[in-house]
Amino acid sequence: MTRFFGTLAILLTLFGLTGCGYNQMQTNEEAVKSAWGNVDAALQRRLDLIPNLVETVKGYASHEKDTLTAVTDARAKAGQIKLTPETLADPAAMAAFQQAQGQMQSALSRLFAVAENYPQLKADQNFRDLQHQLEGTENRINVARQRYNQAVELYNGSIRTFPNFITNSLLLHLTPKEYYKADEAASQAPKVKF
Numbered sequence: 292m293t294r295f296f297g298t299l300a301i302l303l304t305l306f307g308l309t310g311c312g313y314n315q316m317q318t319n320e321e322a323v324k325s326a327w328g329n330v331d332a333a334l335q336r337r338l339d340l341i342p343n344l345v346e347t348v349k350g351y352a353s354h355e356k357d358t359l360t361a362v363t364d365a366r367a368k369a370g371q372i373k374l375t376p377e378t379l380a381d382p383a384a385m386a387a388f389q390q391a392q393g394q395m396q397s398a399l400s401r402l403f404a405v406a407e408n409y410p411q412l413k414a415d416q417n418f419r420d421l422q423h424q425l426e427g428t429e430n431r432i433n434v435a436r437q438r439y440n441q442a443v444e445l446y447n448g449s450i451r452t453f454p455n456f457i458t459n460s461l462l463l464h465l466t467p468k469e470y471y472k473a474d475e476a477a478s479q480a481p482k483v484k485f
Contacts, residue, residue, distance in 0.1 A: 312449060312455030312458050316465060319442070319446035322445065322446065325442070327376055329439070330471065334369070336431070337428045337429070338369060341366045341425075345359055345362055347412075347415065348412060351409045352408075358401050358402055362401075366395060369391045369394070374388050380468050436471045440470050440471055443470050446468060
């Protein structure tokens with residue numbers, strides 16, 4: 292009889308562990324890390340394209356130093372702020388990162404607006420190629436952000452729902468990750484002076 296209850300206890304424990312969500316939470320956390328890696332790779336591609344773009348514009352619009360300097364400075368700042376999978380749960384780190392990326396986007400918008408005044412620059416093949424590559428990269432960044440936010444939604448939900456939250460509070464101690472939100476500066480068109 293004791294053996295029966297011992298076996299029953301082991302079976303109930305094993306059955307309980309399969310429904311505790313441990314593996315699912317781990318899988319969801321890895322999906323968040325992977326999605327963040329894709330965002331980071333797309334942002335790095337943008338940073339890599341910018342020096343070539345600035346050099347091309349310099350040849351045609353060298354007196355637009357303020358705009359060129361703003362792009363260079365924004366690129367440097369955006370390149371300095373890095374988020375790791377471990378800091379994705381830190382709202383302050385995510386806010387600083389998003390602000391730097393927003394400044395980069397705004398500086399690039401001003402650069403393209405300035406380029407509109409230079410027909411020779413707009414006709415330059417290098418500039419057009421870089422502009423197309425950057426547009427494609429911006430689309431990749433947008434898709435990667437959306438996929439990251441979807442992964443965060445799934446992950447955050449998995450650590451907060453029953454019975455997973457019990458497993459999390461007892462074993463894992465996972466914290467919710469921050470969503471990638473649009474920068475408030477992105478809601479306004481850039482101001483360009485000619």
